[in-house]
Amino acid sequence: MGTEKLTEACSKGNIHLKRGFRAKKRIRFIMALIIVLSMVLSMSVTGYAVTIKTVYVSLDDRVLNHAALESEGNLFLPLRSVCEALGYSVEWSAADFSITVKNEGKTVLFEPKKNSVTDQRHSYYVTGNYPDLGYIGGGCITFGGRIYIDSEIIESCFGVVKTYDRESSTWKLSVPPQDNMTAENVKTTYEDDRLQSVVQYPHITTPVKAAADKINAVILADVQRAEKETRESLMELGDYQGPNQFETYFNYKFPYRQGDLLPLVLTDYRYLGGAHGDEKQIAHTFDLKTGEEYRLADLMKEGSGYAEFISESVKDEIIKRGLAKAQLKEFVSIAPDQSYYLTNAGLVVYFQRYEYFPGAAGIQEFEFSWGDLAQYLKPEFIKK
Numbered sequence: 001m002g003t004e005k006l007t008e009a010c011s012k013g014n015i016h017l018k019r020g021f022r023a024k025k026r027i028r029f030i031m032a033l034i035i036v037l038s039m040v041l042s043m044s045v046t047g048y049a050v051t052i053k054t055v056y057v058s059l060d061d062r063v064l065n066h067a068a069l070e071s072e073g074n075l076f077l078p079l080r081s082v083c084e085a086l087g088y089s090v091e092w093s094a095a096d097f098s099i100t101v102k103n104e105g106k107t108v109l110f111e112p113k114k115n116s117v118t119d120q121r122h123s124y125y126v127t128g129n130y131p132d133l134g135y136i137g138g139g140c141i142t143f144g145g146r147i148y149i150d151s152e153i154i155e156s157c158f159g160v161v162k163t164y165d166r167e168s169s170t171w172k173l174s175v176p177p178q179d180n181m182t183a184e185n186v187k188t189t190y191e192d193d194r195l196q197s198v199v200q201y202p203h204i205t206t207p208v209k210a211a212a213d214k215i216n217a218v219i220l221a222d223v224q225r226a227e228k229e230t231r232e233s234l235m236e237l238g239d240y241q242g243p244n245q246f247e248t249y250f251n252y253k254f255p256y257r258q259g260d261l262l263p264l265v266l267t268d269y270r271y272l273g274g275a276h277g278d279e280k281q282i283a284h285t286f287d288l289k290t291g292e293e294y295r296l297a298d299l300m301k302e303g304s305g306y307a308e309f310i311s312e313s314v315k316d317e318i319i320k321r322g323l324a325k326a327q328l329k330e331f332v333s334i335a336p337d338q339s340y341y342l343t344n345a346g347l348v349v350y351f352q353r354y355e356y357f358p359g360a361a362g363i364q365e366f367e368f369s370w371g372d373l374a375q376y377l378k379p380e381f382i383k384k
Helices: 021-045 079-085 151-158 209-237 306-320
Strands: 003-005 051-059 068-071 074-078 089-093 098-102 107-111 116-119 122-125 135-137 140-143 146-150 161-165 170-174 182-191 195-205 246-253 261-271 278-287 340-342 346-351 364-369
Touching: 051 074, 051 079, 074 079, 074 151, 074 170, 079 089, 079 098, 079 146, 079 151, 116 151, 122 195, 122 246, 146 151, 151 161, 195 209, 195 261, 209 246, 209 261, 209 278, 261 340, 278 340, 306 364
Parallel strands: 051 170, 195 246
Antiparallel strands: 003 051, 051 068, 068 074, 074 146, 089 098, 098 107, 107 116, 116 122, 135 140, 140 146, 161 170, 182 195, 246 261, 261 278, 340 346, 346 364
């Protein structure tokens, strides 16, 4: 579809007019028209000029009726087109700006104005650094009268995998067979004058009960640890109560659902007074057959040099992100027990807030594609 660049308003028109009144009037009219068109085009998308790239998108090699949008490293898929191609009905509610996507076995509710997605009974907030492309919240944007959604949300909710085909300039979507795991959402809520708490975590069921029991034990230990730390923090605060109610929020996501690997990312957010809350990310990669957990080193060939490759790449990216001088301590190398998780695209290593960077930098993540890691991974973990 090509690259569409929104023109910038002409600010300096150093045109020396040496013609008559009619020519001068015509040029002024043309310049005014250009300015107006530039403003209209820019305002319709962002309020200022940005670059948008439209790309074809296909599902199982069938090109969809509407293209996807790329901007600032984000891929936004046309929500209705993709979901209907997947076999779901799509219902739009103008009253609360919500979208319900459902079939006989599954219902997903998107509520952009609330920054919320509810997949079956599992609700979670969608936040992120999105470009201002008519952003309406919840990972959704409006463009040309149509709603587009961050592709990662579609991947998470519907098990979709995307790959880019350079030859056809098309994002190809597919739905590979998922694992044999089912997850029941467990949710507990608590609220009093001092604290509001929402805890959600998955209870795993697999064909191998012993494996599921091991996985559930690890998850429950993380939940109980977070709840215990919150109680201890409240005791330390004593009678102190800030102007705002304290909040804790524990949730999860499955960033990858294929084969016998089960990556799980848990989010532990707490606001216990002060200017802002604190967030911690806990990631596990389980073997669904045994319930055992894989460290990063367990996935890699011994002596392959994976740690050096990842570490040097992280160093380069720190510089690109402008974070080199902001480091609380200099990053040298990933740790032997480095935090990581798997996605459809590859592997992500991450660092907690204050681990290397100020709290304002948030949790810093660094992604590596399956192709980048192919020479380092053990054969059984190379994505086919």
